Amino acid sequence: MPKPMSAPARRGARRGAIVLLAAVLAGCAGTGERLSNVVTPYKVAVVQGNFVSREQVQMLQPGMGRQQVREILGTPLMVSVFHGDRWEYVFTLKRPGVEAQTRKLTVFFKDNVMDHVEGDEMPSESEFVASLTSKVSKPKVPQLEATEAQLARFPKAESAVPGPSPAPAAPPVASYPPLESPRR
Incomplete structure (x- = not known):
């Protein structure tokens, strides 16, 4: 039969259990929004369809064949079985932190x-490229050189008077152990 715990041991065990329970409850309490906002997942830009520029649309002329249109605009995103006389070009660009860009163009045959x-009104290629650049502000670059006024605030260092240089000391004699043990 096990021996009962003494009173001081029982109090110590009870205090330890209370401290352990408090630590577990504090860990379960969570940190709220702070921690979840610190670590954010990477969000990839999603591009769907072919980008159609204003220059490409201006190249289209009534009377062109399907192959000529395909060479200028690329493969359409949607070709309906029920509407074989039209091609749908839809371009969508979704980037994190930026409103999604969607452009639609329908070619009728x-x-x-x-x-x-x-x-839709299509942007030119240069306008589209300009819309892709992120508007990240450049951090202020610290000044790496001090001006004369900034240097004047510090006391002048005393110049060392060159004295006779001491004679170079002889290098210490090196003593190395033998690489192989002597033969017996």
Whole structure:
């Protein structure tokens, strides 16, 4: 039969259990929003469809064949089975922290020849590239050189008077142990 615990041992065990319970409860309390905002997952930019520029749309002329339109604009994002006389070009760019960009263009065909084009106002290539650059402010670069006024605030260092230089000391004699033990 086990021996009962003494009163001081029981109090010590009870205090230890209370401290352990308090530590567990403090750990479960969480840190709220602070910690979850410190570590954020990487969010990738999502690009769907072919970008169609204003220059490409201006190259399209009524009467062009499907192959010519495909060479200028690329493969359409959607070709409907029910509407074989039109191609849908939809371009979407979703980036974290930036509003999603969506551009739509529909090319209509009549007898396998382009009839007309409808869609959003397309940006030029340079306008599109300019919209991709992030507006990150450049940090202030610290000044690496002090001006004369800043240097004047510090006391002048006393120049060392060159004296006779001591004669160079002889290098210490090196003593190395033998690499192999002597033969017996």
